[in-house]
Every structure is written in structure tokens, then in C-alpha cells.
Amino acid sequence: MEVVCIQYGRGIWGGEDGAYVLDLARALRVPMVTTFHDVPAGPTPIQRANIAELVGLSAATIVMSQSAAAEMTRSYGIPADRLDIVPHGVPHLPQVAADTIKPRLGLQGRVVILSFGLLEPGKGYETVIDAMPAVVAAHPTACYVILGATDPNYLAADGNAYRAGLEAQVAKRGMTQNVKFVDRFVGRVELGNWLEAADVITTPYEDLDQTVSSTLSFAMAAGKPIVSTPYAYATEMLSPDRGRLVPAGSAEALASEFIELLGDPELRSAIGLRAYERSRGMVWWEVGAQYRRIFDAAIDGTSRAARPPVRNLTAVVA
Numbered sequence: 001m002e003v004v005c006i007q008y009g010r011g012i013w014g015g016e017d018g019a020y021v022l023d024l025a026r027a028l029r030v031p032m033v034t035t036f037h038d039v040p041a042g043p044t045p046i047q048r049a050n051i052a053e054l055v056g057l058s059a060a061t062i063v064m065s066q067s068a069a070a071e072m073t074r075s076y077g078i079p080a081d082r083l084d085i086v087p088h089g090v091p092h093l094p095q096v097a098a099d100t101i102k103p104r105l106g107l108q109g110r111v112v113i114l115s116f117g118l119l120e121p122g123k124g125y126e127t128v129i130d131a132m133p134a135v136v137a138a139h140p141t142a143c144y145v146i147l148g149a150t151d152p153n154y155l156a157a158d159g160n161a162y163r164a165g166l167e168a169q170v171a172k173r174g175m176t177q178n179v180k181f182v183d184r185f186v187g188r189v190e191l192g193n194w195l196e197a198a199d200v201i202t203t204p205y206e207d208l209d210q211t212v213s214s215t216l217s218f219a220m221a222a223g224k225p226i227v228s229t230p231y232a233y234a235t236e237m238l239s240p241d242r243g244r245l246v247p248a249g250s251a252e253a254l255a256s257e258f259i260e261l262l263g264d265p266e267l268r269s270a271i272g273l274r275a276y277e278r279s280r281g282m283v284w285w286e287v288g289a290q291y292r293r294i295f296d297a298a299i300d301g302t303s304r305a306a307r308p309p310v311r312n313l314t315a316v317v318a
Contacts, residue, residue: 003295004028008054009037011153017047022054031059031298033291035086039063039071041209051076059298062291064088067232068211084294088212089287090221090279093192101197111139111262114198114224116147116191117215119183120154121162124204124229129166130251131258132175138259144175147182147194195222199268200261203228206248210234221283223276225268227257242275 006021013021025032034054040047055061055078062084063069069085072078102108113135115125125146135142150163163183170179186194195201201219203226210231217237219226226243228234238245244261246253261268280286 002030002299003059004030004032005291005295006032006034006054006058007037008034008051010040012037017044017050019046019050022050022057025054025057028057031301032057033060033062033294033298034058035062035064036068036072037064037212039068039075039211041071041075043075048076052078055082059301060084060294062086062294064212065233065236067236071209071211071232084290086287086290086294087282088214088217089284090217090282091188091192092283093195093222095223095276096196098197098199101193104193105197107143107145107197110141110143112198112200113142113144113258113262114147114194114201115145115203115215116194116201116218118151119146119148119163120151122206124206124248125166126169127204127249127251128202128254129169129173129175129179131255132178133173134252134255135258135262136175136178139262142258142262143178143180145180145182145194145198147186147191149183149185191218192222195219195224198222198224200224200258201226202254202258203231203234204246204248204254205229205231205234207231208248217279217282220275220279223272225261225271226275227254227261237278238275241271242278243271 006025008018008021010018012018043051061082063072064087066085069080069083072083073080098112102110102112115123115128128144132142132144150160154162163181167181170176195218201224203213203216208229208231211233213233216226216228216234220237226238228238228243228245229248230245234245244257246257
């Protein structure tokens, strides 16, 4: 073993605010590279101390966005020259017409809005459901698909209460024929099919400090127009014209954007293409090449200041 790569995120490691990762980090006798999947804003003293020590023990520290790097400096006191920005990896998906994929998923004849990822509170799905009556009035074939199993941590604590609440909201709104729940984990190929079948993808998250989103990254890789709340990662990746940003909690704003996009295939294609072009530096082999350079430098003991900078490939296509 020449190098260890730690993947760090809230909930991955045990102990108080993930402190158990430090036991491993302190015991290592080879270089360690740490990737932060999220960077909590407004950290507690324990969070700040844990993350600062982990960075101090690392030969290299990777974050996935400019906003994450800024948060590291602002809230944790980590100098910018200690950080590498390597984007969230995405698959290379073919660009296909959504209507050619929909029959595989029972969505033929529908215009499709998609959310996907582990189901848990805070993702804003309630707001999309509230928007659907207006969307369906304009586009009667509209279907909002909520794809993904309930987050295991939330399921263990509260069961399926959240999903049941969403289903009750759908029934109350009279949208049972226009909202589809897919309550399971899906593999890489099936996820690709859902992405390709979508006409619009939405990430209506409530946490506006969120600095990374795998869902948004994958949506961009699929070349789909994205309607999102202006959380940090979405603002960074979609501005100025790679998607649509709406205020958090506004069903009216969501409905307006959905109605326009679902009614204009050429506009959907143009916005999706710009998002797709931005994602080309995020495909797995590009991200892997960046990691390889960082690992090689960590093994050689080359400081970040002394080695050539790693390109931020998310900025290749402006």
C-alpha cells in the first residue's frame, strides 16, 4: 500500500461528528489523501476541530467545488493553498431522445420531471408536489418521478413516515396519476435510463449552503435542463444559463419554470446542452487522472505548493 484515500462526509464515520476517522488517520504510516464530500457551513467546535485535524494529517485535501473550498477557508481556517478542487465524477452518458427511453420505464406519452437520490426530509419534494397541479393544468401528461429508496439512517430512526407523508400530500393534491414513487435503489444502467428518459430534472433542496450534489452532477452529465433552488453548488454549476434557479420553497416559481420548459423542446435542448458541455471535465476518466496526479505527488512527498496545479476541470468550458 502506497497511499490511502479517505472519503469523508457527514454520517459516513462514527463517533462524535465523525471523530472515529481520526483514529485511523493517526495510525497510518503511509500518505493519506482526504476527499470531502460535503463541507458543513456554520460548524460546531467539534466539527471544526475534527476537520482541521484531518486536513492537517493529510498529504492532500480534495474538495469538489469552488464553494466547498471557500467554505473550508471561511469556516475552518484552511488555507486555500492546502486544497485541490476535483469535481464530482459522473458517467459518460449518450445523448438520446427522451421519448425513445420512456417506454422501457412505463412513461410513454408522458412529459417527465425527475428527482432522484436517497429519500429524506430537506430535499424540497413537498414543494414540487405543491407545484404539480398547475403544471398538470398546462401539461396534462406531466409526471413527476421521485426515484430512490429512503435513506437508511432515516429509515432506521423513523421508518417510512416521511414517504408516507409525501404520498398523503400527493393524494390530497389529486395528483396520484401524475406523481410516481420508485422506492428502491437502482443500479448504474437503470439510473442512466431514468436520466435519459427525463425531460427536466429538479433539485429543489432547502439547504442553500450545500456545496456538492451528486444528483445535480449526474443531471448535467445527462444533458438535461435542471430547475433548482440556489444552493451553493447549483449556483456555481448552473449560472448563468445552464439551468434555472428558483427561490427555495416557492411552488409557484417551480411551476412556472416547469411549464415553460415542458412546452419548449428547443429551449430544453439548448439549456441541457450547455449543462452537458460543462460536465465534460467531470467524467470518470478525467477525474481519475486528477486523482492519479495527486496520489503520485502524495507518495513522492511533493507539497502542493511545489507541484504543478491540478486543473479544475469544471471550469474548462465556461
